[in-house]
Amino acid sequence: MTTVHDKARAIIEEHGTRDIGRICRDRGIALLYLPLGRVRGMSNVIGGRPVIIINNRLDDFQQTVTGYHELGHVVLSHTEQSRITLSTSRIAWSLSRPLEFDADVFASHFYLPDEYILDRLEEDFSWYDITAGFGLYDSLSIARLNDFEARYSERLCELARRWNDDPDS
Numbered sequence: 001m002t003t004v005h006d007k008a009r010a011i012i013e014e015h016g017t018r019d020i021g022r023i024c025r026d027r028g029i030a031l032l033y034l035p036l037g038r039v040r041g042m043s044n045v046i047g048g049r050p051v052i053i054i055n056n057r058l059d060d061f062q063q064t065v066t067g068y069h070e071l072g073h074v075v076l077s078h079t080e081q082s083r084i085t086l087s088t089s090r091i092a093w094s095l096s097r098p099l100e101f102d103a104d105v106f107a108s109h110f111y112l113p114d115e116y117i118l119d120r121l122e123e124d125f126s127w128y129d130i131t132a133g134f135g136l137y138d139s140l141s142i143a144r145l146n147d148f149e150a151r152y153s154e155r156l157c158e159l160a161r162r163w164n165d166d167p168d169s
């Protein structure tokens with residue numbers, strides 16, 4: 001079964017980049033940066049063309065996260081299911097929670113790639129420190145951990161062996 005994690009990795013691989021501007025251009029998605037008040041971002045299909053709007057008043061990291069979140073809605077076809085997706089507060093998100101969670105999982109692969117996590121684990125950072133540093137909330141961090149363990153079980157076993165052999169490191 002193809003998971004949201006697989007889908008995110010496939011998109012990154014397909015485009016050979018994480019650059020949202022290039023990905024949107026390649027996929028025919030209109031990408032706009034506008035002031036949206038309290039709304040973080042939105043995505044919709046207008047005249048058959050997907051449109052992503054990001055609130056340009058957010059800080060750079062939040063614009064990045066929001067852009068990937070909205071890209072997730074478009075790529076995972078949420079825009080067709082719910083016509084329009086708005087990202088505002090966590091409370092509003094709970095109204096369409098499964099779709100919002102999937103978009104968050106999708107987005108996390110772009111700003112927190114597997115390769116980055118592997119490198120940090122090699123440097124003995126804990127999973128919690130790595131994911132908390134990127135603002136991943138608990139259920140999102142656990143979803144990434146489950147996917148990570150399934151995908152990199154051998155590497156994780158090697159790391160565990162190393163930590164056991166050298167408990168002071």
Ligand SMILES: [Zn+2]
Pocket residue numbers: 069073085086087099100103
């Ligand atoms: Zn959303």
